Amino acid sequence: MSAVVEQPPAPARDEGYVHPSLLRAEFHRFRSRRFIQVLLAAALVGWLAAVVIGLFQFGEPDEGDLAAARAEIAQMVEQQEVWRQQCLDDAPPGEEESFCGPEITAAEFRTEDFVGTAPFDLEQSASGGAMGFGAAAAALAFLIGATWIGAEWSSRSVVALLFWVPRRMQVMGAKVTVLAVAAAALGVAAQLGWLAMAWILRIAVGTDDPLPSGFWGDLLATQGRCVLLVVFAALAGFGLANLIRNTGAALGVGFVYFAIVENAVRVMRPEWQPALLTNNAAALVAPGGLRIVDYENFTVDADGNQVFEEFVIGNLQAGIVLGVVAAVVIGLGVLLFQRRDVH
Amino acid sequence: MPAVHMTSVSKTYRRRGRPPQKALDSLDLVVDSGGVHGFLGPNGSGKTTSIRVLLGLVRPDPGGEIRLLDAPVPAGLPDVIGAVGALVETPLFFPGFSGRLNLQLLAEAAGVSRARVEECLETVDLRDRAEDRFKGYSLGMKQRLGIAAALLKAPRLLILDEPSNGLDPAGIRDVRELIRRLGADGRTTVLLSSHLLAEIQQVCDSVSILARGRCVASGPVSEVLARGASGDLRVRVPDAAAAAAVLSAAGFAVAPPEHPDGRTLLVHGVPAPGEVTRILAAHGHYLEELTPVTADLESAFLAITGDPA
Numbered sequence A: 001m002s003a004v005v006e007q008p009p010a011p012a013r014d015e016g017y018v019h020p021s022l023l024r025a026e027f028h029r030f031r032s033r034r035f036i037q038v039l040l041a042a043a044l045v046g047w048l049a050a051v052v053i054g055l056f057q058f059g060e061p062d063e064g065d066l067a068a069a070r071a072e073i074a075q076m077v078e079q080q081e082v083w084r085q086q087c088l089d090d091a092p093p094g095e096e097e098s099f100c101g102p103e104i105t106a107a108e109f110r111t112e113d114f115v116g117t118a119p120f121d122l123e124q125s126a127s128g129g130a131m132g133f134g135a136a137a138a139a140l141a142f143l144i145g146a147t148w149i150g151a152e153w154s155s156r157s158v159v160a161l162l163f164w165v166p167r168r169m170q171v172m173g174a175k176v177t178v179l180a181v182a183a184a185a186l187g188v189a190a191q192l193g194w195l196a197m198a199w200i201l202r203i204a205v206g207t208d209d210p211l212p213s214g215f216w217g218d219l220l221a222t223q224g225r226c227v228l229l230v231v232f233a234a235l236a237g238f239g240l241a242n243l244i245r246n247t248g249a250a251l252g253v254g255f256v257y258f259a260i261v262e263n264a265v266r267v268m269r270p271e272w273q274p275a276l277l278t279n280n281a282a283a284l285v286a287p288g289g290l291r292i293v294d295y296e297n298f299t300v301d302a303d304g305n306q307v308f309e310e311f312v313i314g315n316l317q318a319g320i321v322l323g324v325v326a327a328v329v330i331g332l333g334v335l336l337f338q339r340r341d342v343h
Numbered sequence B: 001m002p003a004v005h006m007t008s009v010s011k012t013y014r015r016r017g018r019p020p021q022k023a024l025d026s027l028d029l030v031v032d033s034g035g036v037h038g039f040l041g042p043n044g045s046g047k048t049t050s051i052r053v054l055l056g057l058v059r060p061d062p063g064g065e066i067r068l069l070d071a072p073v074p075a076g077l078p079d080v081i082g083a084v085g086a087l088v089e090t091p092l093f094f095p096g097f098s099g100r101l102n103l104q105l106l107a108e109a110a111g112v113s114r115a116r117v118e119e120c121l122e123t124v125d126l127r128d129r130a131e132d133r134f135k136g137y138s139l140g141m142k143q144r145l146g147i148a149a150a151l152l153k154a155p156r157l158l159i160l161d162e163p164s165n166g167l168d169p170a171g172i173r174d175v176r177e178l179i180r181r182l183g184a185d186g187r188t189t190v191l192l193s194s195h196l197l198a199e200i201q202q203v204c205d206s207v208s209i210l211a212r213g214r215c216v217a218s219g220p221v222s223e224v225l226a227r228g229a230s231g232d233l234r235v236r237v238p239d240a241a242a243a244a245a246v247l248s249a250a251g252f253a254v255a256p257p258e259h260p261d262g263r264t265l266l267v268h269g270v271p272a273p274g275e276v277t278r279i280l281a282a283h284g285h286y287l288e289e290l291t292p293v294t295a296d297l298e299s300a301f302l303a304i305t306g307d308p309a
Helices: A022-032 A034-057 A063-090 A096-100 A122-155 A157-162 A168-205 A215-244 A247-268 A270-275 A277-285 A315-339 B047-054 B077-083 B099-110 B114-123 B139-151 B169-184 B197-203 B221-227 B240-249 B273-282 B297-305
Strands: A290-300 A306-313 B004-013 B021-031 B035-040 B065-068 B084-087 B157-161 B189-193 B206-211 B214-220 B233-236 B253-255 B264-268 B289-292
Touching: A022 A168, A022 B099, A034 A122, A034 A168, A063 A096, A122 A157, A122 A168, A122 A215, A122 A247, A122 A277, A157 A168, A157 B099, A168 A215, A168 A315, A215 A247, A215 A277, A215 A315, A247 A270, A247 A277, A270 A277, A270 A290, A270 A306, A277 A290, A277 A306, A277 A315, B004 B047, B021 B047, B021 B206, B021 B214, B035 B047, B035 B169, B035 B197, B047 B065, B047 B157, B047 B189, B077 B084, B084 B139, B099 B114, B099 B139, B114 B139, B139 B157, B139 B169, B169 B189, B169 B197, B189 B197, B197 B221, B206 B221, B214 B221, B233 B240, B233 B273, B240 B253, B240 B264, B240 B273, B273 B289
Parallel strands: B035 B189, B035 B206, B084 B157, B157 B189
Antiparallel strands: A290 A306, B004 B021, B004 B065, B206 B214, B233 B264, B233 B289, B253 B264
């Protein structure tokens, strides 16, 4: 400090102190976080790898592939016929057809389903791909949300910020807003990534069959719900890390919940499955929601058939459940931050 | 208008399984505007808690009143925080960011220009290392960056908690010089919390001493020193033993010659040193030295806080 020991001249209030721009600073902080940059770079590498794998996995089958597929179908039909004959021999007289079912023919099978190298079919893959990209982005968003605030608590730089912005709700509000916007951008980027990948695969190794009407509307709706899932995941990660004030501990809690608690519930309390977060996440993004069958509980109908209990979680219901969970976790952390002493 | 005004402020920490701990006990504190005010107290006396309460980080018990630059705390804190710079204990920065980026983010949050960031980096002599990551800084560099952050707002009130921590001697000298200049500029009030009594004595115009969560002494440094002053005189004469006998006969409390040369005496509780001179001269003992034993802040501090250490 030998160079200059004079305090710098005070900036004129009108020049130096423009309107506070906490949000801009928080966006800058978010963009500058190296770990977040590394995670996003890793996601980009993952996307490139997925495209390359897709290019090798799909393709136009040659005559050899088609011949092998037809042979496999023929072998299967033959095998089925043998079993059917045994069934017919054992069946009560007069009830053979109802007991053993109709004869199976090769016409019932699609050759494309039996070739090792099939062309990429956008119509068949669009929804599943969007959900897959959404799930991957949600996991990434959870991690980003947790580290976004967890690292702030670890370095206590969130406390330093209070020397500048003493309204704690404002500080947390800015951080949550930045995260939500960034998560939405990540979700959109992931869906654009899927569309780009699908476009490349369709051009290079796909079918050019026309798409059915309503295809793009349905896909867009699924993708929109996927973006919502990414935002919920980011907020849940943030809320958990803010409550515990530690990224590692928050991820540990997440692991225990997803790996242990949910599996334990599925085994011991299957009727609670509609409340599980992963089921609600799946129900949010899947077209039409999620149908869960509880094979432990069933009734017997008039024909003597077992009717298993089913739970249906709709898109809206799942969205509400996940939204409430994210809001509660964040709200609790923010409330404690607002009320507690900060050291 | 005082820069800081705390009236009957208490703070009790309650932790599960432990008895309540009273960190501040009806603390009254006034820091007048301008100059450098020292904040002194033994460990656990409540200095840092007071600063945290002032900055709204810690919620005080109900009942007291706090005003910072005439704004009530915490309700009015957002109105004046732009004029308050603070360094509390260790600087709190993001370790993965460079020193410059850490300051820029704070500046952006408050709408302070980037040029000001560079000025403050220059002030603390960190411009050459500004692009290094904070986690690579030495303790002294971290402290200097903390001071730069506190200066960013060109504050009217600068609160520094142990700013010399980790600095080398040249750095300590420069920080003290900076604090003195800030205190003398007519617009800045510096509240300096330090455990270095010499630092307070050298730098501060006034001082408050805390003990057990209360302010036990406050005022100009010279006045507080006077409270610990003993009125003792160090007297040097050719024959100390004879001079001691004369002074004892005249009613003075005299300690035995303290110096191995046998020529130095310590006379206690002398209201008028001239009287000692007169009596000794009248008995043929001519002074070689007559020195009032001045109290230092350490003595005053220990006397006031009752700390036997």
